């Protein structure tokens with residue numbers, strides 16, 4: 001009998017990588033990691049159904065991976081699925097376990113934390129801070145006695161890992177998410193990673209420098225309900241788009257934020273944040289333009305140039321606070 005063939009499939013942001021990190025600390029075993037940049041969502045199809053015995057999926061929309069999931073189950077794989085994106089119908093199967101919860105104060109790393117009874121909480125917090133769930137992460141961090149400086153450290157790490165997942169292709173980023181996971185997996189605890197891996201400070205410095213460039217720009221559109229920034233056609237823009245949206249949302253909690261970047265093949269990548277004060281409606285808006293996400297934070301992979309005016313109009317009159 002051959003050994004068990006395992007695959008860990010996750011979004012390449014902090015939430016996805018930290019969910020897998022927690023699972024693998026709990027269930028040690030060699031597994032093939034399948035991940036990518038933030039915009040790479042249809043990742044499950046990269047796992048060959050004839051070669052998979054056990055598949056863990058974290059932080060990837062089930063809706064966008066449904067066909068590949070069914071193919072893996074049909075091929076005999078056992079699948080554990082953890083996610084917090086809007087899913088649509090969830091298939092029932094004896095070898096499929098699904099943990100999906102779209103509550104606004106949860107992310108995949110926190111779902112994993114709940115499943116594992118808080119065993120690897122510090123990694124869960126890194127994932128939650130990466131998804132910008134600052135209040136829930138702070139609450140859980142205080143509950144286990146972390147002080148202000150420890151919370152700030154975990155937040156800095158979560159933001160750095162999250163920042164590194166943005167970009168149109170790997171040439172935009174400093175290190176691929178898969179290679180960054182390899183660095184993470186050298187450490188049982190994120191404080192050890194913070195203390196000894198130079199990549200953390202390097203990503204943090206690049207993130208700050210990219211943010212400074214972005215924050216000097218004038219919005220393309222601005223109104224009482226929101227603000228829309230179009231970043232210039234540059235690698236730093238593609239790297240910073242996600243964390244810029246989070247920074248703007250934090251600094252301006254009454255308004256929605258949209259950050260647009262130029263796609264190399266034409267059109268725009270779009271990140272949307274609902275107002276912090278009424279955190280809903282982002283997913284519904286993006287879905288009208290072929291995008292997806294969560295109620296508070298969503299995106300459009302490629303908005304065609306001839307849809308820009310229509311998007312600005314829809315953004316300007318969107319109903320923020322609705323539950324999707």
Ligand SMILES: [Mn+2]
Pocket residue numbers: 015016059084107108131
């Ligand atoms: Mn997430």
